[in-house]
Amino acid sequence: MRNRGRCLPSLSRVAAITLAWRAVSLGLLGVMLASTPAEAQPFAYVTNFSSNTVSVIDTATNTVVATVPVGTNPEGVAITPDGTRAYVANNGSGTVSLIDTASNTVVATVQVGTNPEGVAITPDGTHAYVTNAGDHTVSVIETATHTVVATVPVGLGLGAAGGGVAITPDGTHTYLTNEASVSVIETATNTEVATFFVGNSPRGVAITPDGTHAYVADVTGSVRVFDTATNTVVASVLLGQGSGPSGVAITPDGTHAYVTEHFTDFAFFDVAVIDTATNTVVATVHVGTNPEGVAITPDGTRAYVANMGSGTVSVIDTATNTVVATVPVDRGAFGVAIGPARNLLVRGDFEDYVPPDLGPPGWIADLRRQVAAKSETYQPHSGLQNGACWTPDALDCGMFQGVTAPGTGVYTLTYFANADRDGGLVGASVNDKVAASSSVAVRGFRNYGAMYSISFNAVAGDTIWVWMYSPPTPGYVVIDDVSLTFQGLAP
Ligand SMILES: [Ca+2]
Numbered sequence: 001m002r003n004r005g006r007c008l009p010s011l012s013r014v015a016a017i018t019l020a021w022r023a024v025s026l027g028l029l030g031v032m033l034a035s036t037p038a039e040a041q042p043f044a045y046v047t048n049f050s051s052n053t054v055s056v057i058d059t060a061t062n063t064v065v066a067t068v069p070v071g072t073n074p075e076g077v078a079i080t081p082d083g084t085r086a087y088v089a090n091n092g093s094g095t096v097s098l099i100d101t102a103s104n105t106v107v108a109t110v111q112v113g114t115n116p117e118g119v120a121i122t123p124d125g126t127h128a129y130v131t132n133a134g135d136h137t138v139s140v141i142e143t144a145t146h147t148v149v150a151t152v153p154v155g156l157g158l159g160a161a162g163g164g165v166a167i168t169p170d171g172t173h174t175y176l177t178n179e180a181s182v183s184v185i186e187t188a189t190n191t192e193v194a195t196f197f198v199g200n201s202p203r204g205v206a207i208t209p210d211g212t213h214a215y216v217a218d219v220t221g222s223v224r225v226f227d228t229a230t231n232t233v234v235a236s237v238l239l240g241q242g243s244g245p246s247g248v249a250i251t252p253d254g255t256h257a258y259v260t261e262h263f264t265d266f267a268f269f270d271v272a273v274i275d276t277a278t279n280t281v282v283a284t285v286h287v288g289t290n291p292e293g294v295a296i297t298p299d300g301t302r303a304y305v306a307n308m309g310s311g312t313v314s315v316i317d318t319a320t321n322t323v324v325a326t327v328p329v330d331r332g333a334f335g336v337a338i339g340p341a342r343n344l345l346v347r348g349d350f351e352d353y354v355p356p357d358l359g360p361p362g363w364i365a366d367l368r369r370q371v372a373a374k375s376e377t378y379q380p381h382s383g384l385q386n387g388a389c390w391t392p393d394a395l396d397c398g399m400f401q402g403v404t405a406p407g408t409g410v411y412t413l414t415y416f417a418n419a420d421r422d423g424g425l426v427g428a429s430v431n432d433k434v435a436a437s438s439s440v441a442v443r444g445f446r447n448y449g450a451m452y453s454i455s456f457n458a459v460a461g462d463t464i465w466v467w468m469y470s471p472p473t474p475g476y477v478v479i480d481d482v483s484l485t486f487q488g489l490a491p
Helices: 013-026
Strands: 043-048 053-058 063-069 074-079 085-090 095-100 105-111 116-121 127-132 137-142 147-153 161-167 173-178 181-186 191-197 202-207 213-218 222-227 232-238 245-250 256-261 269-275 280-287 291-296 302-307 312-317 322-328 333-338 374-376 386-391 397-404 409-419 425-430 433-439 452-458 463-470 475-488
Touching (some): 043 074, 043 085, 043 302, 053 074, 074 127, 074 161, 085 116, 105 147, 116 173, 181 202, 202 256, 280 322, 312 333, 386 397, 425 452, 433 452
Parallel strands (some): 074 116, 161 202, 291 333
Antiparallel strands (some): 085 095, 181 191, 302 333, 374 386, 397 463
């Protein structure tokens, strides 16, 4: 039995935070920080239409780290919100390849319609929408089972789907382009609820982060801006005949749209940068030949452009709108998708521990506390295991994990936590000061409720400690699926 003489009276929240931090700060000795800056950056997945592969680019180094064989003529690509899977539409095979992003191998192949082109995944990660140009349908794949759960006829049967597809941030509607129209699918019912004509050849479509507008690139020379509440055109940005607007992506802060000009009458192929406040072109960036797909990093600092003609990817610095790297990929570079910011924490899901142990790499039990934190199998939120402080006695407990901040800007800590009495806390400290914390709600056994999400600022090189604290009263605090991500500069 540990020293009961150290039992503390019931604490105010402020005092508890101070104590939690003091314990964390005392626990730093001899503990290695877990992350390096390179680990914070996500990967870009690029389809190569003419070589039937997907190139995986590490955006920290702008080098190709894997080349994955997929089906015939891959076009569209999308990555699940948790970053674990890339969905690739194989136009020539009528299939979608599912790439496991941890191993960069194809782990499943799903038969869809004829000539699939575009693919988008719902914000909750439960479904993928695949446009089939050959039979004017959309295949809806349930991601948990890898099965097609609905096939939706679209575009009034008029012309082939154009390949563009995007889902509103609230997950309620899917926008896709047809040969001369845009279709809107209600995701709750998987029915087409609107079709409106938009000019000759709409292709790429992107929706602003606030969900209010859709940007539709038309290869005949313009970008049309739709109000998603009314599905009417509120602006039209003329890029010029022969420019061939094709791919479109919007920055995470919603201020700019990047549009690839796939064809040109001139010597250069460009990406047009549109200010979404004024809907005017504010920059033109020369890229490789026949640029097609475009995607923007989660922190908004880079745009990745797949150049079909040159088999390269141009990396644009969005602050200066200049190309800062050109990455050779494979023949017919077509679509590009970038994964979410990577989890800076190690073993956030607690699956790799042997209960009751914790320890590096990952979580450290705070030995300044009266009871050691542990891994356990009693209340997993995901998988089979979770982290816990539990004692029938009036003893406190805590755990923590440290990383070096890879950049200057906003960090977001998300986690699931549960407790059977008040006083539990989860938070983050930056350079010895509590930057954000939240008390853990009291619920029933295994009832985690909604995900917690707290944000704070840090400067590159700062030491961030993520911690959990359980007060000196009998009971438990449990935690699972903890993620710390660098979001980049605040919008
Ligand atoms: Ca778990």
